Amino acid sequence: MNTPERFTLDSGTDIPLLWYRGQPVLTFALIDRVHQRTDGRAKKTFYENRDRFIAGEDFHLVDFAQRSEFRTFGIEVPPRGLTVVxxxxxxxxxxxxxxxxxxxxxxxxxxxxxxxxxxxxTPPAGLPNLFPGADQPPTARLDAALLRELRLISPALAQVYLVEMGITPEYVAGVLDRRGLALAATTAPNTAAGTAAVMPNNAAPLHYLRERLDRMADFSTAAVWIFLPDTWAAVCQPYDARDTLIRLRELGYLLCAPNRFTRQGPRQPNSRRRPACYHILKRLAKQPTAATVETAPSTETTA
Structure with missing residues (x-):
């Protein structure tokens, strides 16, 4: 029997009815379960065809901060986020x-x-509505005074507040599209004159990264910020961490080995282990001018 919280298939398989941003969604694990596939099959298929899926339309990345919403269904959101389709x-x-x-x-x-x-x-009569404006557009739900206070405390808190109120990159793009406008296309310099490389769809903007890199880095040298993979995923939220790495590599801000994004990080205390890390050049913090053309650094440069 189907309920507002559960859905049962004819085979008897019972799964939670997950909602995200007002629509039903599924995790990779649930898809494997209902189709009786080996664990990881749906996830493998997704990442093999990642460039064909559109963020905000075909899938969403649930932020770790929203883990309590999914925990009620017995689903844990890892620190790097949870992909739902x-x-x-x-x-x-x-x-x-x-x-x-x-x-x-x-x-x-x-x-x-x-x-x-x-x-x-629906709240019982006589009790205040704890979620006013739920039926209004996102911009009508914002508390301007609260947003200003959050920006003074932490840009990250303000960003979370905007996302919770529904002001997401997808929402902004949709509003512009309905008005016949579009976000400025983001391109990268290319070695061939007159050509430009198209950037990934869900890469974090550079100004967003500049506000977070220095205070969230796991390690730092005079030339680079160094991030462990889990930390980097947190830095990029709510954007896609891999798309952001691709963008930084194209712009010449990512110091990496051939055919992979990582390099060895600093040696860990009381251990010989040197974990694979992302090395981001600190010149990213400098605002590039129109006359400046960034070129990719040699992979032999030492951090």
């Missing part, structure tokens, strides 16, 4: 599943799971 992302992901069970499960999820309607709780 929408209806369109699910359909793209299971295109290669062609067995009889896959066809049955797809029909049930599309006609049932993704057609579910969320039942919003």
């Amino acid at each position: 929408t209806e369109s992302g699910y359909l793209m992901l299971v295109k290669s599943f062609s067995d009889d069970l896959a066809w049955q499960v797809q029909r049930q999820l599309i006609n049932g799971y993704f057609r579910a309607r969320r039942i919003e709780a």
